[in-house]
Each structure stands twice: as C-alpha cells, then as structure tokens.
Amino acid sequence: MDQIIVAIRSRHVLLHVGSEHRDSSDKKHRDKDKERLKLKDGSSDKQKDKHKEKKKEERADSSSFDLFGDMVQINNVLVPALCGAILVACVGMLVYILPSLCFFMPFRWEEERYTDGVKWKFLEHKGPVFAPPCDPLPSNVKFYYDGKHMKLSSSAEEVATFFAKMLDHEYTTKEVFRKNFYKDWRKEMMSEEKSKITDLNKCDFSEMSEYFKAQSEARKAMTKEDKQKIKEENERILQEYGFCIMDNHKERIANFRIEPPGLFRGRGDHPKMGMLKRRIRPEDIIVNCSKDSKHPKPPPGTKWKEVRHDNKVTWLVSWTENIQGSIKYIMLNPSSRIKGEKDWQKYETARRLKKCVEQIRAQYRDDWKSKEMRIRQRAVALYFIDKLALRAGNEKEEGETADTVGCCSLRVEHLTLHQEMDGQEYVVEFDFLGKDSIRYYNKVPVEKRVSIISTPLRLILTSILNKHLQELMDGLTAKVFRTYNASITLQQQLNEITNSEDNVPAKILSYNRANRAVAILCNHQRAPPKTFEKSMQNLQTKIDAKKEQLADAKRELKSAKADAKVRRDEKSKKAVESKKKAVQRIEEQLMKLEVQATDREENKQIALGTSKLNYLDPRISIAWCKKFGIPIEKIYNKTQREKFAWAIDMAEKDFQF
DNA sequence: AGTTCAACTTAGGAGGGACCGT
DNA sequence: ACGGTCCCTCCTAAGTTGAACT
The missing domain is CATH 1.10.132.10 (Topoisomerase I; Chain A, domain 4)
Structure with a gap:
C-alpha cells in the first residue's frame, strides 16, 4: 500500500503517506506481541544497578565524609580546591580524572527518588535579585517634542529610555513596534504629557540615545581595577543569591535575577513587539521554599505576594509577566541534581523508544490504510514527526503570538505537492515558519502514488496524538521522537x-x-x-x-x-x-x-x-x-x-x- | 471532549571576555 | 601589547506536556 493521501481542508492539512522509511530494514521486531511495547524496559535499570555497585565500591575506598552533613562543603569548596591543587601537579592525567573527581562524593544521580510527584523535602534560598532602579537622566540630556525641549516625568522618562536604547535597532522602525510602544508609553505619561505628545514621529530621543552610547563606551574604557571591582561585586551577589539548598545539596540557581523592565521583543512577526514589559516588584513575587527553612526576606518596606511551600514543583520563585500573562520561574541550574536526573530520564525514555520504534513504524504505516480518517491523519502526523523530526505543533491563539506552526498545525499553504520534482516522483515541499520563526524548508520524496482527499477534516490535536503514543509506549510523546x-x-x-x-x-x-x-x-x-x-x-x-x-x-x-x-x-x-x-x-x-x-x-x-x-x-x-x-x-x-x-x-x- | 493553565524544556541572539596570532 | 575573532554566558522567548477545569 504505497501511497500518499493528502487531506486538505480550508486551513489544516494532513498527509497520509506510505512506505519507505529511512531506517526500515529492521523487521524482526514487527511480529512481536504489541503488548511488549507497553512493558517497561528493564535493561536500563540493570545498567543503573551495575553502575551503582561499581560506585559503591569506589565510595568505600575514597570516602570518609559524612554523606549528608558535609556534602555542601565538599561539593562546592573542597572539590574545586582539590582540583586546583592537582591541576598544577598533573594536568595531563586530570583530563580523565577531573570529571569524576568533581562528583565523586555525592552520587546524587543515585540517591533515592521521591514518589508521588514530590520533588524535594527541604528547600532554602535567598529569593530573587531585583532589577536595579532606573536612574533619572542628567539634566543636560534632553528630550525634544516637535523640536522643543520637554522635561518628562520620571515614569514617562523611564519608558522613553527603553525606546532610546533600541533606536539603532531596526525594530524601532516597524509599525507594529512603534504602535505598541506608543500605546504603552502613553499609559505612563502624566495628563499634560498625554495632551502634548500626540505623535511618536515628532519625538526626538537622539540625545538620550547618544548618552547611553557614551555610557557604554565609558564602561568599555574603564580601568582594569574598576572592571575588577564590578566583577567582584557580581561574584558577591552570585555567592549570596545564586545558590540554594535543596535536600542536602548546595545547588546553583539558573536565573536568580528578575528580568528587568523594557520593551518586549518577540521573535519574527510578533503582534506584541514594542509593548512595555513592566518592572517586577516584590509584591508580584511568589516565593516557594520549605516551611522549616529560613524564608527569604523581601526588600525593606515591601512584601512578597505570597510564600508557599509546594514540594511538588521545582521552582523557587515565580511571577506573572504582563505581555502574555504567562508565569515566569526561577529554577535551578542544569548542573543540579533535579535537572540532571530529569535529563537522564529523558534519554532513557528515548532509548526505550529505540527498542520498539520499528514496531511503531510498522503500525503507523499500516494505519495509513485505515478506513478511519482520524487514524490516517494520526499516522501521517506521526510519520512526519518521526521522519522529519518535526515538533508536535500545538494550536496557538491567533494574534497573540507570531504565526508559526509545527506538524499538527501545518496549513495548506505550507505544503506543495509535486507529482515529479528534480527527477523524483511524489515530492512534498515543506515551507513554513517553526519555533522562533525559523524557516523550515525541505523537499521530501515520498511514495509512489499520491492522492488528494479534499474532504474537510478535523485537525489532529497534539493531545490526541500524545494519548495514542502513550498507549504505544510508557512515557512516549511526540518530542521523544526528536530526542531519539x-x-x-x-x-x-x-x-x-x-x-x-x-x-x-x-x-x-x-x-x-x-x-x-x-x-x-x-x-x-x-x-x-x-x-x-x-x-x-x-x-x-x-x-x-x-x-x-x-x-x-x-x-x-x-x-x-x-x-x-x-x-x-x-x-x-x-x-x-x-x-x-x-x-x-x-x-x-x-x-x-x-x-x-x-x-x-x-x-x-x-x-x-x-x-x-x-x-x-x-x-x-x-x-x-x-x-x-x-x-x-x-x-x-x-x-x-x-x-x-x-x-x-x-x-x-x-x-x- | 474541549479548553485553559502551570510547569518545565528548548531556542537563538546579544554582549563581553578569553584567546589567538602578530 | 594589540586588535580581531571566537566562544561562552546570560537572557528570556517560545515551545511541549499533563493536569485541572468546564
């Protein structure tokens, strides 16, 4: 049954395609009982055990440390010092020794996992670092409206400086950007300012822009000592706020600084570009930590929005951002136990897919023949996700974000079918903007016959697809195919x-x-x-x-x-x-x-x-x-x-x- | 069953410091 | 020591997913 059926409705497209996969030689799995697909693969566990035992032996040799009490010390103070000393002594050997040395003490990847979605038992941190306040411009740096000097109120001035800082960027020439900026800027103006300033084109930010350029030049020209001082200050902040304690480990925090205010710059053709991203205050912040920890203090005279103790999540701090209304988080660095374990798990899932991927491929090829439209759709979507490593492609609210698509949200205009192209029969030409508005362009030869079904179809939802995948293998979702x-x-x-x-x-x-x-x-x-x-x-x-x-x-x-x-x-x-x-x-x-x-x-x-x-x-x-x-x-x-x-x-x- | 939302992963670009050859 | 290049780090936007909600 080598055929491609392309189903098109006004908006969404799905292709039904037959045969030939880039890796279809391995047929031996196909006949096996489908139930096997659902079985958890045990080999990776075995590997883990083997590994655990090996490490246990090493541990017995090398460790005289209290595994919990001293862990923080060892991991962050002793080990670097130790490494430093050895580094001087034998650089060559270290190439192989260093990585294992750095982690030889806490075998964090093997500590006991929590069940029921519990992510930690103890969490203590210092809270976020807020964006520095906006300094008023010196009085010789002027803003002009319609050629005339105009003193702006502090709130209007701050937003104006955001625009001035971006003046060299082509963003500021875009109509959408200017419109959004202007609208939000007006909200920050006093009433006289509002009545005076009626046209963005008459605003002259050039002195502000020059001022910031000069400042950045001055920063570059600073003496070594001054630069060093700044570096030390940053280091001090990092040491104070950049770490937390999660279950006996001192862990690096990924983004402990709150995002400063500014003008939103989306990627691609974003309808909200230029909007004001407002300043986040302590009153916007939700702090998450354990009850029995030393809670972070809000800056003097302020309060947190909330302090909660939810150990089913990994974040330390969250706030709601005003452009999309989404929640932002402060979480741990990728080097942390909690991220590392998740990463490992991700690859183990992908390796389990390896064991049954041929069966799954056989099945979706088989499903192309299904009488049911939904099944055929699903099978084709899966085929492209597998063969072309496309993203799932969730539906997005129109007008809220740039118009980008993934597999399940492809529309007719993103595909062209060629009976013959470059000497090959049946070529599908993909041309669409994916994540971050990066263009995906690809010509994919498919099977022998193409037929087009123009019957209107329901879009296959990523949720339906993922539900199906979940039935094929525990933990299988669309993105596992990309990883695999x-x-x-x-x-x-x-x-x-x-x-x-x-x-x-x-x-x-x-x-x-x-x-x-x-x-x-x-x-x-x-x-x-x-x-x-x-x-x-x-x-x-x-x-x-x-x-x-x-x-x-x-x-x-x-x-x-x-x-x-x-x-x-x-x-x-x-x-x-x-x-x-x-x-x-x-x-x-x-x-x-x-x-x-x-x-x-x-x-x-x-x-x-x-x-x-x-x-x-x-x-x-x-x-x-x-x-x-x-x-x-x-x-x-x-x-x-x-x-x-x-x-x-x-x-x-x-x-x- | 569809919709919304929270939580988490994946993504490219900006900026600046490190590094290289001269 | 210098200037250009390169690479790293930070930044935060933009995805996916599962669960809660309706």
Whole structure:
C-alpha cells in the first residue's frame, strides 16, 4: 500500500503517506506481541544497578565524609580546591580524572527518588535579585517634542529610555513596534504629557540615545581595577543569591535575577513587539521554599505576594509577566541534581523508544490504510514527526503570538505537492515558519502514488496524538521522537565516519560533522555570523601562506638531502632530520587550517549548540571520547561538563545509545 | 471532549571576555 | 601589547506536556 493521501481542508492539512522509511530494514521486531511495547524496559535499570555497585565500591575506598552533613562543603569548596591543587601537579592525567573527581562524593544521580510527584523535602534560598532602579537622566540630556525641549516625568522618562536604547535597532522602525510602544508609553505619561505628545514621529530621543552610547563606551574604557571591582561585586551577589539548598545539596540557581523592565521583543512577526514589559516588584513575587527553612526576606518596606511551600514543583520563585500573562520561574541550574536526573530520564525514555520504534513504524504505516480518517491523519502526523523530526505543533491563539506552526498545525499553504520534482516522483515541499520563526524548508520524496482527499477534516490535536503514543509506549510523546532520532543519528554517524587512524583534529571534525547531521535534521539554524565572509577570507589567506611555507620547507629539505649525500657527515644528516621535522610540522599545521576551513564553511548557517545541549545523549559523546582518546574538554566546555556530570560519571567507552 | 493553565524544556541572539596570532 | 575573532554566558522567548477545569 504505497501511497500518499493528502487531506486538505480550508486551513489544516494532513498527509497520509506510505512506505519507505529511512531506517526500515529492521523487521524482526514487527511480529512481536504489541503488548511488549507497553512493558517497561528493564535493561536500563540493570545498567543503573551495575553502575551503582561499581560506585559503591569506589565510595568505600575514597570516602570518609559524612554523606549528608558535609556534602555542601565538599561539593562546592573542597572539590574545586582539590582540583586546583592537582591541576598544577598533573594536568595531563586530570583530563580523565577531573570529571569524576568533581562528583565523586555525592552520587546524587543515585540517591533515592521521591514518589508521588514530590520533588524535594527541604528547600532554602535567598529569593530573587531585583532589577536595579532606573536612574533619572542628567539634566543636560534632553528630550525634544516637535523640536522643543520637554522635561518628562520620571515614569514617562523611564519608558522613553527603553525606546532610546533600541533606536539603532531596526525594530524601532516597524509599525507594529512603534504602535505598541506608543500605546504603552502613553499609559505612563502624566495628563499634560498625554495632551502634548500626540505623535511618536515628532519625538526626538537622539540625545538620550547618544548618552547611553557614551555610557557604554565609558564602561568599555574603564580601568582594569574598576572592571575588577564590578566583577567582584557580581561574584558577591552570585555567592549570596545564586545558590540554594535543596535536600542536602548546595545547588546553583539558573536565573536568580528578575528580568528587568523594557520593551518586549518577540521573535519574527510578533503582534506584541514594542509593548512595555513592566518592572517586577516584590509584591508580584511568589516565593516557594520549605516551611522549616529560613524564608527569604523581601526588600525593606515591601512584601512578597505570597510564600508557599509546594514540594511538588521545582521552582523557587515565580511571577506573572504582563505581555502574555504567562508565569515566569526561577529554577535551578542544569548542573543540579533535579535537572540532571530529569535529563537522564529523558534519554532513557528515548532509548526505550529505540527498542520498539520499528514496531511503531510498522503500525503507523499500516494505519495509513485505515478506513478511519482520524487514524490516517494520526499516522501521517506521526510519520512526519518521526521522519522529519518535526515538533508536535500545538494550536496557538491567533494574534497573540507570531504565526508559526509545527506538524499538527501545518496549513495548506505550507505544503506543495509535486507529482515529479528534480527527477523524483511524489515530492512534498515543506515551507513554513517553526519555533522562533525559523524557516523550515525541505523537499521530501515520498511514495509512489499520491492522492488528494479534499474532504474537510478535523485537525489532529497534539493531545490526541500524545494519548495514542502513550498507549504505544510508557512515557512516549511526540518530542521523544526528536530526542531519539537526534541521538541515534549521532551514534550512527560517529560509528560510521570516525576513523581511528585520524589525528585528534580530524576526529573532532568527524564529530562535528556527526553533530551537524543532527542539527540539520532538527533544523537548528543560526544567522550567519556578521563577519563570516571576511573571516573565511582571512583563513584562506593563512592557508595560502602556509602552503607556500610548506613548499619552501620541502625545497630546503631536498637541498639538505642532496648536501648530505655529498658530504656524508653527521652534521648534514642532522640537518636533514631537522628539515624533515619542519616539513612534517608545517604539513600538520596546514591540515589543521584546512580542517578548520571546511568545518567553518559547513557550519555557516547551522547551530550545533542546541542539539548538543538538548537532544544528544551525552553518554554517546563521552563514550566516543574515551574510545578514541579525545579529551572530553574538546567536545564539552566547562558549563556543558557540569550539566552532563551525570553522564561523565556513568558512561563507559563501550556505551551505545 | 474541549479548553485553559502551570510547569518545565528548548531556542537563538546579544554582549563581553578569553584567546589567538602578530 | 594589540586588535580581531571566537566562544561562552546570560537572557528570556517560545515551545511541549499533563493536569485541572468546564
């Protein structure tokens, strides 16, 4: 039954597609009892146990610390100090030791889990850091309306400065932005201001704008000592407010600073761009902590909106934002136990999908033949989510956000069907704006026959899709496919393209290529760096220079050899050796440059970071590093190593996703 | 069954400091 | 030491999901 059925109604589109999956060879699972799909996979638990035992042994050796009482100390004070000392002593060895050292004490990934949605038993923190108050402008910095100087009230002035700061940005030229800004600005004006200022086009913010530019220049030109002072002050605030205590661990908080007021900048064509994002006061803040903790104090003379003790959630502080009316949270850093465990769990779910994905694929292909429209729709949606790694695509309220779509919210205008295209039959052309208004453009050859059903259809809701998925596998949702396909792609690519003969830079190029394949699959794009063309040229110049240098070195080697043949003495032999070495060194340098050029060119519009941070099981990369002798530092920077500490702690060189 | 909402993950860009070669 | 490039960190918007509500 190789066919594509495209169902279209006025607004929403669904495709029913047949056969050919990029990875359809493995049929052995298909006949197995469907019930098996629902069974929880036990192997990962076994792995956990094995790991636990191993770590227990190590713990017995190395630990004389009180696991709970001293944990905070050990984790945050002792270990860095220890690492620092060792670092001086043996940098080379440390490459492998450091990650496990940093976490060798608290095996936080293995501590007992809570049940019933309880996330913690003890939580203590200092509350948020508020945005600094707005300083009034010096009196020589003037605002002009219709060419005439006008002194603004402090509230109107503050909002005006937000606009002035963005004057260089093209945002401020957009009609929607200006309209929204103007409307919200008027709300902050005194009544005389309101009656005087009637046209944004007559407002002159240029002195304000110059003033802020000068300030930022001054900041850059500050002396080292002054910069150092600011740095120290920031560090002090970080130490005071940037950590909390959750269940015996001192944990880093991700965003302990409250978002400052300003003008909202949505992504893409956002209907609310330019609106005033108001200042958050203590009275807006809900604090969450445990009853028996030292509660954070609101600033003098103020009160929190509420203090609650909800241990079924992970956030420390929340407030409601005024643009969309959504809730914002202060939560923990990715390095924290609570985030790390969740991350691990996410990849374990994806690995369980691996075990039954072929069955699920067989089923949705089968479902294309279903008599029921809903089933066919569901099956096609799932097909694209799986094959193209599309996002689920929830319905959004029109006019509230930019018009972006995902799989289930695709509309007719986002797809074109080609009976024949570029020599291939039955091609579906996707062209739509996805998350963050990033364009998704792809031409996907599908099966042999296409037929179009124009019967009006109900949109398949993501909730319906996810309910169905939940029945196929415990914990399965649409986004698990993205995680699964991303990770399995990395694993396959690495297995395929890593050449153990290669030197380290070449292996890293292979890694980046594998990473890139994933980024392309997930459509992770970036704007080409502004200086891209130029920096590419510079690199090419360097390569050319290096080539010449190599040619010279080779010539010299040749003449040295000739010389040695004639003279036959030790000195000239040595000269040959050293010339040989020089050639080798230059060849290596040249190769490194060329690799760099290739890598950069291929990476022009592709963002690797997102997949690395959110989709690729870190154990794949760590195992790869161990297997091929690549220092983990070459793949993960410090922050990333902290986030993936759980994986560094547990992945062996033979780990396969 | 549909809708709304809270909670949490995923996302690209800005800005600035680190780092590199000269 | 300097200037340009690169990479990291921060920032916060924009998604997904499950549960509560109607």
